[in-house]
Amino acid sequence: MNRSEHQSRIARRKLYAALALLTDEELVVVVRKGNPEGYQVLVERYEALVRSVVAKCVRNDPMTLEDACQETFLRALARIADLREPARFKSWLCAIAHNQALDTLRRQRQISSRDISGSGGDENQPVWQIPDTSANPAEAHSRQEVAGVVREVLSAMPDLYRDPITLRYEQDLDYQEIAELLGKPLGTIKSLIHRGKAIMKEELARRAGGYEGAMVLAG
Secondary structure, eight states: OOHHHHHHHHHHHHHHHHHTTSOHHHHHHHHHTTOHHHHHHHHHHHHHHHHHHHHTTSOSOHHHHHHHHHHHHHHHHHHGGGOSOGGGHHHHHHHHHHHHHHHHHHHHHHHHHTTOOTTOOOTTSOTTTSOOTTSOHHHHHHHHHHHHHHHHHHHHSOHHHHHHHHHHHTSOOOHHHHHHHHTOOHHHHHHHHHHHHHHHHHHHHHHHSSOGGGGTTOO
16 A cells, blocks of 8 residues: 555545544535545444344345345435435434335235245235135135225325334334334324324225225224
């Protein structure tokens, strides 16, 4: 290593050390100005958190976990100019990680669903994800229709309600875990889930009057 390279490396280390002292909000501003070192600080600061969020959805598959984590940070970098409240970078990043994990999980289920035989599939999956293959053909078809309507209603809901409901009923997280993940008070999360369930049931009942799908999120 020549003298110039050595001095350059020292300068980068000093810059990184200085950036590491900045808040998330300040680092977002730095990144928006085109400084890649600022984003590297954010990546290292929240790498473990993103891994934890993704791991709750993508289990026992190290390669898929790594891919989802990497894609999370790439998506965040691509959208960082659109972040309205830089001070909330942490919760914003967690939301991206959560959505990326769900996208990855959906792709996995789409692939695995084509291989489902009469064994009944994964008992841990929610009712709207795969049909009950133990039912007779007519019942299975009806169940698929219900699942499709539930998915449609859920996807049309505002993020405010959809995110906590998805985490609760699809990812099986408890209320405290959801509160920590979304950066909201525990009481707020309970209220959002309660209200979101009511909205879903009302919409399902409106669409099909007494639809069995209206009871999917009962309890």
